[in-house]
Amino acid sequence: MKREFLKFLALAAALAASGMASAQTTLRMGYALAPAPNSHYGVGAGTFAEEIAKRTQGRFRIEQYPNSQLGGEREMIESVQLGTLDLVATSSGPVPGFVPETGIVDIPFLFRDPAHARSVLDGPIGQELLAKFPAKNLIALAWGEQGFRHLTNNKRPVGTPEDMKGLKLRTMENPVHITAFRTLGAAPTPMAWPEVITGLQQGTIDGQENPISVITSAKLSQVQKYLTLTRHVYSPAVFIMSPKIWSVLSDADKKSFQEASKLAAAAMRKYVDDLEKKGVDDLKAQGMQVVMAIDTAKFQSILAPAYAEYAKKYGQAGIDRIKNYK
Numbered sequence: 001m002k003r004e005f006l007k008f009l010a011l012a013a014a015l016a017a018s019g020m021a022s023a024q025t026t027l028r029m030g031y032a033l034a035p036a037p038n039s040h041y042g043v044g045a046g047t048f049a050e051e052i053a054k055r056t057q058g059r060f061r062i063e064q065y066p067n068s069q070l071g072g073e074r075e076m077i078e079s080v081q082l083g084t085l086d087l088v089a090t091s092s093g094p095v096p097g098f099v100p101e102t103g104i105v106d107i108p109f110l111f112r113d114p115a116h117a118r119s120v121l122d123g124p125i126g127q128e129l130l131a132k133f134p135a136k137n138l139i140a141l142a143w144g145e146q147g148f149r150h151l152t153n154n155k156r157p158v159g160t161p162e163d164m165k166g167l168k169l170r171t172m173e174n175p176v177h178i179t180a181f182r183t184l185g186a187a188p189t190p191m192a193w194p195e196v197i198t199g200l201q202q203g204t205i206d207g208q209e210n211p212i213s214v215i216t217s218a219k220l221s222q223v224q225k226y227l228t229l230t231r232h233v234y235s236p237a238v239f240i241m242s243p244k245i246w247s248v249l250s251d252a253d254k255k256s257f258q259e260a261s262k263l264a265a266a267a268m269r270k271y272v273d274d275l276e277k278k279g280v281d282d283l284k285a286q287g288m289q290v291v292m293a294i295d296t297a298k299f300q301s302i303l304a305p306a307y308a309e310y311a312k313k314y315g316q317a318g319i320d321r322i323k324n325y326k
């Protein structure tokens with residue numbers, strides 16, 4: 001803690017004394033998956049680093065810590081909150097544990113397609129949610145993206161809700177997802193990402209759910225036999241920064257960080273779009289057995305009690321505002 005406080009003082013002094021002209025400040029950014037070009041996080045973080053260097057004339061350097069080197073996403077957010085890590089690019093998974101209101105975007109079958117999700121997150125609703133982070137000692141710079149989540153498992157091809165019964169499914173540490181999978185009859189097992197591959201290998205869990213971007217990048221075809229394109233929930237990502245750093249930035253530098261994070265988000269989204277079809281073809285070629293679609297209405301009707309819980313927690317008006325956003 002003392003070391004971090006000294007780092008903070010040094011940073012503040014460097015920024016003040018240099019007139020921001022000469023000193024270079026290195027900021028550490030963590031994320032769960034591979035560096036560029038092998039994951040959407042890597043590509044996003046790489047774009048962020050380049051843009052920050054360019055926009056601040058090299059006064060800030062972003063040092064990347066990919067592949068969960070700094071822990072699971074919840075741990076990394078905690079570190080950013082404490083100021084022992086400067087930046088994290090994370091899924092929305094553990095975020096409601098810090099900013100409960102964000103759980104609304106994790107509701108299953110809420111978004112029609114990527115364009116709908118992106119316009120909500122980039123528009124007033126998404127920005128209102130980002131504005132809730134500072135009260136929790138976190139600065140949210142921009143929403144990024146992983147794509148729509150799909151189901152993989154080693155037990156059987158899943159085509160109907162009945163096929164989900166009793167499947168031990170790793171979920172993110174996210175209350176909205178846990179409620180959904182319990183309601184569908186699966187046995188949800190919340191677990192931090194760094195434990196998932198071992199869990200699948202050892203059979204302590206039967207399956208997991210993630211977008212194609214993650215399934216390909218983490219090479220899940222090596223440990224999972226069946227893939228169902230459930231598109232059961234859109235998976236946002238978010239770039240989060242420590243207020244310790246943010247509070248000593250000039251207004252111009254704050255603007256640079258915000259602009260860089262928007263370009264990083266755009267790079268993530270492009271990566272996800274490019275991979276959407278090719279990724280499935282590759283996974284088939286690697287031996288995964290793929291169920292190409294589900295009867296969404298059937299899943300939604302079984303989820304009725306979960307939707308009632310979400311309405312109680314987040315308010316039906318807020319949910320409808322997202323659903324009807326054009």
Ligand code: PAF
Nearest residue numbers: 032090091093172193214
């Ligand atoms: O499933 C998760 O926990 C997340 O989607 C992952 C893989 C860590 C990427 O953010």
